[in-house]
Amino acid sequence: MVERSPARLPRPIVAGYIEIDMDQLIQGYRKFRQNVWPDERARYQALAKMGQSPDALVISCSDSRVDPQSVFGAVPGQLFVVRNVAGLVPPYSPDGRPRGTSAALEFGVRVLKVPKVVVLGHAQCGGVRAMVEGAPAEARDFVEPWMKIAQPVLDRGRMQPGCTDPLTYYEMEVLRLSLAHLRTFPWIEDAVQAGRLELCGFRFDIHTGILEQMKDDRLVPVE
């Protein structure tokens, strides 16, 4: 989720900021057809003919600054991506209600049989901020109840000693919670136990562009 910002920023104020309107989207598509499609045609046609067989299922925040395909240098067909506010994984609860993230997990793990499930957290997460500081008034119909999925993180109590930035601490705890929730899905746990599925956690720092990987319950910069 994009962090709260004042209305719309005029184009020249922030370096690299591009205001997108519908015409720009159409122009972007035309560039894709002209510059990308000729070289990628064979890949797309093979994917259409053979179907997809992605290397990983990635659960990431919807934040426009954290694009899994860019961060992992992936190409179309490589990643089955699920994006939601804060990149949350809910606990397994097959109650017959429509549950988008769980549906994507079911399809990716049970039908596509991905060998990896990756949770990609990030710095400056507006969803985590909404959980810790309260959702903005305009985002209480859905964002506030959605972030209740991560309520156990708040219930567990305060920051660990030595951690000075509450948001960074809670972003890490939310990542840990999502990884733990993955294992409440019985067919994920079975696949992990059978060695058919690996679960990984990463955190991307938007400011530095550094990716950290969860190893032995700690985040370590990727070399």
Ligand SMILES: [Zn+2]
């Ligand atoms: Zn976010």
